[in-house]
Amino acid sequence: MNYWRPYKKILEVICREHDVTLLDLKSSSRLPEFVLARSEACWLAKSLTDMSLSNIGHGMGGRDHATVTNLINKAQAKVDKDPEYRLRLGELKSRLEVQIRGTGSGHQLVDGQPVLQPEECKDPLGIARRILGRNASKNPLTTNELELLARYLLAADDELRRTKGLATQMSGLLKQFGEMPAAKAG
Known part of the structure; x- marks a missing residue:
């Protein structure tokens, strides 16, 4: 590795x-x-x-x-x-x-089974809708689907944190820029 x-x-x-x-x-x-x-x-x-x-x-x-x-x-x-x-x-x-x-x-293995990555999930929201509207006995979720949703959620959370960090930096720069004296026209 x-x-x-x-x-x-x-x-x-x-x-x-x-x-x-x-x-x-x-x-x-x-x-x-x-x-x-x-x-x-x-x-x-x-x-x-x-x-x-x-x-x-x-x-x-x-x-x-x-x-x-x-x-x-x-x-x-x-x-x-x-x-x-x-x-x-x-x-x-x-x-x-x-x-x-x-x-x-390639894929990582968990308990000998290949693990899907969030980017491989064609429709994580579709899986989520299935969870909310399903009859558990007719349409059970697989372990792989649950793990995929968890990975998707963690990846989305990481992306949100990164975006919030950038927004905070931009806000600081804008405040800093707003406090700068205006350039004199020549």
């Missing part, structure tokens, strides 16, 4: 979630917000890829395997202790699983 593409996706999402840059993530800074973002990135990379600790560290600014282990343990301790954090990181992991599965070629 080419694990660098999924790893880059993990770093990208972590940077966006924590409002830090990739340079911040890879830096030697020990600011708590950078350490937290780093520990989550390492924890997610270990959970979602087949990367070795050394490779995770290499991609995280040249850190060694012991540092990566420490970062993973830090995130895991917080997951074990804080239910809200566990939920947030679990949701982030689920969103990333959807994105990572879409980065490779």
Whole structure:
């Protein structure tokens, strides 16, 4: 498996979630917000890829395997202790699983069965309408359809978050532009 593409996706999402840059993530800074973002990135990379600790560290600014282990343990301790954090990181992991599965070629397998990707769903709204208007005994949903809807929902949520982020940035730029003095006509 080419694990660098999924790893880059993990770093990208972590940077966006924590409002830090990739340079911040890879830096030697020990600011708590950078350490937290780093520990989550390492924890997610270990959970979602087949990367070795050394490779995770290499991609995280040249850190060694012991540092990566420490970062993973830090995130895991917080997951074990804080239910809200566990939920947030679990949701982030689920969103990333959807994105990572879409980065490779071919289908991923779950329990030996190929998993459809959201972009392969011809009519997710049709499936949703079937759910709302169905007679369960006559028209049962398949596990694959339920999983597909869940993936579609997570992908749509990620797209909505990205759009909201862009809207916030644009709003800030427009406010900033509106506060600039008008140029004098020459």
